[in-house]
Each structure stands twice: as structure tokens, then as C-alpha cells.
Amino acid sequence: MKPLSLSIFAAMACLFTSAYAADEAGIIKSRQGTVSVERQGTRSNAELGAKVYATDIVRTGADGSAGITLRDNTLLSAGPNSVLALEQFSFDSTTYQGKLNATLRKGSLAVVSGKLAKTSPESVQFRTPATILGVRGTEFVIEVEGMAGDNDAP
Amino acid sequence: MPLDRQVLPLLAGLLVLAGCATKPTERVVLLPSPEGVVGEVSVTQIDGEHKAVRLKDAYATAAASKRDVVAQVSTRDEVSARYGRLLNGLPVRPRVVTLYFIEGKDELTMESGKTLEEIKALLASQPVADITIVGHTDTIGSQKSNDELSLKRAVSIRTQLVQAGADANRIAAAGRGERELLVPTADEVVEPRNRRVEVTIR
Numbered sequence: 001m002k003p004l005s006l007s008i009f010a011a012m013a014c015l016f017t018s019a020y021a022a023d024e025a026g027i028i029k030s031r032q033g034t035v036s037v038e039r040q041g042t043r044s045n046a047e048l049g050a051k052v053y054a055t056d057i058v059r060t061g062a063d064g065s066a067g068i069t070l071r072d073n074t075l076l077s078a079g080p081n082s083v084l085a086l087e088q089f090s091f092d093s094t095t096y097q098g099k100l101n102a103t104l105r106k107g108s109l110a111v112v113s114g115k116l117a118k119t120s121p122e123s124v125q126f127r128t129p130a131t132i133l134g135v136r137g138t139e140f141v142i143e144v145e146g147m148a149g150d151n152d153a154p
Numbered sequence: 155m156p157l158d159r160q161v162l163p164l165l166a167g168l169l170v171l172a173g174c175a176t177k178p179t180e181r182v183v184l185l186p187s188p189e190g191v192v193g194e195v196s197v198t199q200i201d202g203e204h205k206a207v208r209l210k211d212a213y214a215t216a217a218a219s220k221r222d223v224v225a226q227v228s229t230r231d232e233v234s235a236r237y238g239r240l241l242n243g244l245p246v247r248p249r250v251v252t253l254y255f256i257e258g259k260d261e262l263t264m265e266s267g268k269t270l271e272e273i274k275a276l277l278a279s280q281p282v283a284d285i286t287i288v289g290h291t292d293t294i295g296s297q298k299s300n301d302e303l304s305l306k307r308a309v310s311i312r313t314q315l316v317q318a319g320a321d322a323n324r325i326a327a328a329g330r331g332e333r334e335l336l337v338p339t340a341d342e343v344v345e346p347r348n349r350r351v352e353v354t355i356r
Contacts, residue, residue, distance in 0.1 A: 069245040110241050130219060131180060131223060
């Protein structure tokens with residue numbers, strides 16, 4: 001019984017890690033000032049070149065900004081005092097199918113859409129507190145006036 | 155007449171109040187690409203009547219609050235004044251550069267040698283560039299020898315970029331032999347345009 005449960009555990013661990021690795025969404029290509037990434041409840045300083053995963057929340061301080069390239073070549077630039085939640089990301093680099101859902105809770109965000117928005121526009125969605133954005137292969141800026149919240153500071 | 159005098163300020167006051175309540179707190183501005191291409195963004199209210207604004211033209215703007223979303227137009231100057239720094243913060247656009255080789259060798263043509271120097275200079279300003287190098291050959295020689303040659307070409311470029319300061323952990327090199335011809339030819343055909351590596355920089 002023991003070896004069996006062990007191997008099941010090992011298999012599950014494998015599944016978990018591979019699923020997590022598959023959710024790698026992108027890389028922090030530039031950063032200034034205070035930038036943090038919240039992952040599974042833990043916030044840490046976002047280093048240059050660090051990986052960003054689906055479900056991460058990126059925060060920038062009053063002096064902060066961050067440039068992120070996602071795996072499908074979506075480019076993001078978050079301005080100061082921003083809270084960007086990357087809710088869902090998947091991208092198959094062979095079929096170019098996948099999903100991108102992100103919410104700008106406050107602050108500013110410039111977006112250059114990537115391969116996902118080109119191949120399957122319905123799978124790309126940006127949100128703000130008041131609206132949902134549908135995107136067809138394009139570039140745009142989102143600005144959300146922030147209401148101060150305890151959880152906002154990076 | 156006296157009634158009007160009383161009602162008008164009241165009406166004006168109500169309008170101001172209404173204006174405050176629907177003051178937009180969010181903006182979305184559609185931008186042209188550097189090549190001038192403009193895509194499309196739809197902005198739909200989450201609450202209320204799910205009102206939607208469709209942005210199709212350069213600098214078309216949606217101003218939104220919880221209560222309303224309206225179409226506006228921004229100008230190029232307004233955008234660069236308000237969002238110039240934000241747009242400058244975008245990561246470098248991914249690009250592909252092709253380098254060509256001398257027949258049967260992992261040695262670049264003279265012109266591509268210059269292009270390689272340009273790539274090196276470019277990488278100096280891009281500290282966390284992720285690079286993929288894929289080597290190819292023409293159809294002269296066996297598939298096996300071309301697999302080896304294509305990999306040798308890719309690895310040679312990788313080595314030179316690492317020597318120039320690129321992060322070795324961020325460069326991958328692979329060979330595709332004669333499987334992916336840029337110019338389709340029969341077997342055993344000399345074709346300089348097929349003797350290449352494609353360097354993708356993101």
C-alpha cells in the first residue's frame with residue numbers, strides 16, 4: 001500500500017509542477033522604483049528578468065513602473081500606482097491557442113496585443129473595475145483612477 | 155417668469171450633481187501601431203445596462219464609470235502628454251533577424267557579419283533579452299550532415315552573442331537541417347537564402 005500511495009503522490013507532484021510551469025506567463029523586462037509580485041498570497045520584490053505566472057498580481061509604487069512581455073508576445077507597461085491582476089494565462093506556442101484574462105484594478109496600463117489576440121480574439125479579455133474590454137489585434141492604453149485601499153501599496 | 159428664475163438654478167444644480175455622479179473614472183484609448191495599423195477594442199459596462207462602446211479609429215476613447223460609458227476622441231498630442239512615459243515603458247517589440255552563411259560552413263557572409271554586429275549593439279541596451287537561434291541549411295549534402303551543420307551554425311552564433319555579453323541562460327540554439335527551406339528547392343540544390351539562422355529576440 002505504501003509504495004502505491006507514494007507513487008501516486010509522486011505522480012501528483014509531477015502533475016502539479018508541470019501545470020504550474022505551463023502557466024508561466026511572461027518575464028519582467030524592465031522595472032523602475034517599487035514593483036512587487038504577489039503569488040499565492042505572498043508578496044515579494046519583482047526582480048528584473050523574473051518570471052510572471054498566471055494568477056500573479058503585479059503592483060507598482062508611486063515611483064514604480066514595470067514592462068512585461070508575455071509568452072504570446074503581448075507587451076504590457078504598467079505605470080505608477082498600478083495594481084494589475086493576471087488572472088488567467090495559457091498559450092500553446094504551436095497552435096497559438098490559449099487564454100489571457102487580466103484586470104487593471106487601478107493605475108495605468110499600455111497594451112500591445114500578441115499572438116492570442118490575433119489567433120483567437122475571443123480568448124483575450126482585459127477588465128477594469130467598471131468595464132470589460134474585448135481586443136482585436138491592437139494597441140491601447142487603460143487608465144483607472146484609484147480609490148485608496150489598504151491592499152494597494154506594493 | 156419668476157418661476158423660471160427659481161427653477162433654472164435648481165435645474166443647473168441637479169445637472170451638476172448628476173455630472174458628479176457619472177464623472178468618468180476610467181479611460182481606454184485605442185492607439186495606432188508604429189506602422190499605423192489600428193485594431194479594435196470594445197469597452198462594455200460590467201454593471202447596469204451593459205452599455206458598450208466600440209473603438210475603431212486611432213485615438214478613439216471610451217470614458218467609463220460604474221454608471222455609464224461614453225465615446226470620446228483624444229488627440230495624438232494629448233496621448234503623448236498623458237501616456238508618453240507609460241508607452242515608453244513598453245518592452246521592446248519581439249523581432250526576427252536572419253543571418254546567412256557561406257556554403258557548407260558555419261561562417262557568416264560578409265554582410266551578415268555586419269548584421270551580427272548590429273545585433274550585439276542592440277542587445278547591449280536590452281538587459282533581459284530572450285533569444286532563440288534556429289539554424290538551417292540548403293539541400294546540398296545528406297540530411298544527417300545538414301542537421302549537424304544547421305546546429306553548428308546556430309551554436310556558433312550563440313557563442314558569439316554570449317561572448318558579446320548576452321546572458322547564456324537566456325539563449326537557446328537549435329538546428330532544423332534542411333527541413334524548413336526559406337526557398338523551396340529540389341534535393342542537392344545550392345541556395346544561399348536557405349543557408350541561414352533565424353535569431354528571434356524578445
